[in-house]
Amino acid sequence: MVANIKDKTVIVGAYNTKFSKSSGVSELSLAAQAVKGAIDDAGLKPEDIDGMATFTMDTNDEIEVARAVGCGELTFWGRSHYGGGAATGSLHQAVMAVSTGMAECVAVFRALNGRSGHRFSDGVSGAITTADAIHWGWYMPYGLLTPASWVAMFTQRWMHNTGVTRDALFEVAHATREYAVKNPNAFFHERHFDREEYDNARMIADPLQLFDCCQESDGASCVIVTTPERARDLRHPGVSVRGVSQAAAPDQEQMTSFYREEFAGIPEMETAARNCYQMSDLTADDIDAAVIYDAFSPIVLWQMEAWNFCGHGESGDFVLDGAMRPGGRLPCNTHGGQLSEAYIHGVNGIVEATRLVRGTSLNQPSKDVNHALVTSGVGIPTGGAILGKMN
Amino acid sequence: MNEQEQKAFEDEIYAFVGKVVYPTTPAPDDINETMIRQWSEILGETNPAYLDADWAANSSRGHTISPPAMMYVWGQEGFQVTKGRAPNAMSTLVETFNRHGFTGVLGTNVKQDYMKESCIGDNISVHMVIDNISERKTTARGTGYFFETLSTFTDQHDDVVGTQRFKVLKFIPQEQPAAASDTDALAVPTRIPSPRGHDNKWWWDACDEGKVLIQRCKSCHTLRHPPRPMCGECQSMEWDSIESTLDGEVMSYTCLRHPVIPGYPKDPICAVIKLAEGTHFVANLVGCEYEDLRIGMKVKGKVEQVDEKTMLPQFYPV
Numbered sequence: 001m002v003a004n005i006k007d008k009t010v011i012v013g014a015y016n017t018k019f020s021k022s023s024g025v026s027e028l029s030l031a032a033q034a035v036k037g038a039i040d041d042a043g044l045k046p047e048d049i050d051g052m053a054t055f056t057m058d059t060n061d062e063i064e065v066a067r068a069v070g071c072g073e074l075t076f077w078g079r080s081h082y083g084g085g086a087a088t089g090s091l092h093q094a095v096m097a098v099s100t101g102m103a104e105c106v107a108v109f110r111a112l113n114g115r116s117g118h119r120f121s122d123g124v125s126g127a128i129t130t131a132d133a134i135h136w137g138w139y140m141p142y143g144l145l146t147p148a149s150w151v152a153m154f155t156q157r158w159m160h161n162t163g164v165t166r167d168a169l170f171e172v173a174h175a176t177r178e179y180a181v182k183n184p185n186a187f188f189h190e191r192h193f194d195r196e197e198y199d200n201a202r203m204i205a206d207p208l209q210l211f212d213c214c215q216e217s218d219g220a221s222c223v224i225v226t227t228p229e230r231a232r233d234l235r236h237p238g239v240s241v242r243g244v245s246q247a248a249a250p251d252q253e254q255m256t257s258f259y260r261e262e263f264a265g266i267p268e269m270e271t272a273a274r275n276c277y278q279m280s281d282l283t284a285d286d287i288d289a290a291v292i293y294d295a296f297s298p299i300v301l302w303q304m305e306a307w308n309f310c311g312h313g314e315s316g317d318f319v320l321d322g323a324m325r326p327g328g329r330l331p332c333n334t335h336g337g338q339l340s341e342a343y344i345h346g347v348n349g350i351v352e353a354t355r356l357v358r359g360t361s362l363n364q365p366s367k368d369v370n371h372a373l374v375t376s377g378v379g380i381p382t383g384g385a386i387l388g389k390m391n
Numbered sequence: 392m393n394e395q396e397q398k399a400f401e402d403e404i405y406a407f408v409g410k411v412v413y414p415t416t417p418a419p420d421d422i423n424e425t426m427i428r429q430w431s432e433i434l435g436e437t438n439p440a441y442l443d444a445d446w447a448a449n450s451s452r453g454h455t456i457s458p459p460a461m462m463y464v465w466g467q468e469g470f471q472v473t474k475g476r477a478p479n480a481m482s483t484l485v486e487t488f489n490r491h492g493f494t495g496v497l498g499t500n501v502k503q504d505y506m507k508e509s510c511i512g513d514n515i516s517v518h519m520v521i522d523n524i525s526e527r528k529t530t531a532r533g534t535g536y537f538f539e540t541l542s543t544f545t546d547q548h549d550d551v552v553g554t555q556r557f558k559v560l561k562f563i564p565q566e567q568p569a570a571a572s573d574t575d576a577l578a579v580p581t582r583i584p585s586p587r588g589h590d591n592k593w594w595w596d597a598c599d600e601g602k603v604l605i606q607r608c609k610s611c612h613t614l615r616h617p618p619r620p621m622c623g624e625c626q627s628m629e630w631d632s633i634e635s636t637l638d639g640e641v642m643s644y645t646c647l648r649h650p651v652i653p654g655y656p657k658d659p660i661c662a663v664i665k666l667a668e669g670t671h672f673v674a675n676l677v678g679c680e681y682e683d684l685r686i687g688m689k690v691k692g693k694v695e696q697v698d699e700k701t702m703l704p705q706f707y708p709v
Contacts, residue, residue: 046623131588141701142674144645144647144661145647145652149661152645205647206645206681259670
């Protein structure tokens with residue numbers, strides 16, 4: 001087949017910063033200047049930029065650049081690997097994103113202090129002070145060092161704001177555990193637990209206790225994506241991607257978006273949900289089952305709200321009504337989730353969502369699963385996808 | 392840990408002194424020629440008193456003897472160890488050390504004393520106790536405690552054939568100095584510092600001087616924290632800063648119970664604080680119990696020296 005991107009994208013702005021042997025500023029500053037310059041050249045505004053493409057070698061996080069420049073939501077970022085091989089590689093990412101409608105205005109950039117900072121002639125030696133390292137520097141000295149600690153900070157405030165209690169966190173942990181009990185590949189296969197064991201487990205970072213946290217696991221997961229034409233001739237009924245979105249929201253940080261006016265929320269996941277529903281022409285009512293990213297129990301609840309399965313602050317009641325259970329409104333994390341099967345960074349979730357649509361989950365709900373949701377990590381730039389039976 | 396916490400911890404570990412690790416346990420196999428031959432082969436041992444029956448028949452003993460150093464071998468658990476051991480006093484002690492940050496482990500001494508010879512057909516039993524635990528020591532590897540086990544080996548006649556003392560250092564691991572370092576002194580662990588680059592060095596430098604600054608756009612006067620090179624509101628790259636009064640209100644908080652991190656106080660409390668100037672700020676809450684914290688409570692900060700190398704803003708309840 002021939003790629004269908006012909007004439008579907010156009011370069012509208014271009015800009016170089018001053019080139020020198022010693023910029024005297026950070027690579028983040030160079031990136032911000034370049035992106036702003038190209039935006040001005042195009043006659044656009046920072047908030048028009050909804051996608052970024054760069055090199056895997058670039059030290060500037062897309063969200064740091066977005067925040068510096070004052071961009072709004074991002075729905076695409078993509079990096080290209082292999083040093084200078086990424087030059088047109090990053091343009092390629094942008095073309096794919098724009099031609100498919102994943103983003104409308106993508107900034108393709110590369111910023112480096114290649115002489116005054118990390119020199120290529122140094123080979124692989126030398127420490128690099130990246131924007132990412134500086135970001136973590138605002139938290140490390142205080143002891144805010146682990147994913148549990150970052151999520152705990154959101155959880156404490158969210159529980160305070162909504163009145164949701166540990167009962168709901170336990171229900172998330174218990175519902176997924178009961179699925180894992182029947183999954184021979186799950187860490188907790190045949191290992192039930194009860195409220196007493198849950199409550200008595202050690203505190204990790206208040207209010208998160210041991211069983212609110214996922215497994216640390218070794219393993220790998222993979223899915224294969226092809227065209228509908230190829231899919232028709234293959235072994236299993238096809239599982240179509242009805243919608244898929246990346247999403248970063250304004251003032252996004254990695255795990256520590258504490259600087260939003262109200263930070264007990266995940267606006268980036270709301271963006272992903274809005275986009276996926278628009279792309280697929282579906283609503284929450286059409287979703288029959290879900291694999292919701294569960295590095296920690298409370299984040300499952302926030303996502304149920306973000307994806308509109310219930311209103312803000314109502315997710316506690318939603319799960320306590322049995323929504324996640326086999327006969328519930330939204331059978332959820334039927335493999336046991338990352339809390340109880342394994343933590344393979346959510347890709348085991350894509351495998352399970354595929355099985356749910358195929359009808360082959362070990363805990364397949366009795367109802368027909370026409371559409372399954374699968375989501376990405378929480379607190380970070382994130383995303384989600386809606387899978388459905390191939391027509 | 393502070394003095395009180397150290398006392399409580401030491402009470403806990405010293406209670407292990409005298410505890411039995413293994414009650415008298417006979418070896419699964421009697422002393423036998425095969426294992427002596429294999430052990431000798433691995434160690435390059437060629438003594439005919441252990442290995443050569445003909446030679447030994449003509450010696451003063453009239454028979455081979457078991458290498459005395461093998462007394463510890465006969466009671467070893469074998470391959471099943473790979474599937475884990477049942478907890479005992481020593482593993483519990485080690486866990487206790489680990490839980491308090493003394494995760495480093497270094498075997499430092501083994502001393503064996505031999506009282507009676509053994510030969511093929513004898514059966515050796517081992518009995519192990521935790522014999523002693525040192526006071527807190529500062530070593531080149533880090534601060535820690537030596538603990539020593541005493542194993543007593545007896546034969547089927549209940550005669551003591553030998554003893555073994557095994558000393559282990561449990562310590563808080565330290566960062567090793569760079570190879571090029573010109574000093575042998577090892578640093579006490581301190582908090583992990585922020586790297587300092589173009590966009591944040593000025594902030595941390597001011598913190599070292601006892602001041603908390605907030606970056607301000609020169610063009611539209613919007614405050615921003617953490618610092619970054621461009622104003623997200625008006626895209627100006629010109630900025631100055633104001634000094635915070637460090638009056639604030641708790642927006643959220645957590646206490647880091649696990650894991651214990653060397654260089655940090657036990658159970659540090661971290662909070663997101665809304666400063667009076669309007670920007671949010673992450674720092675430690677101190678001078679209060681976790682149970683007394685509430686979202687919305689007023690706090691006041693000051694920059695304090697928290698360890699040998701680190702100046703940090705610390706907030707106290709008002």
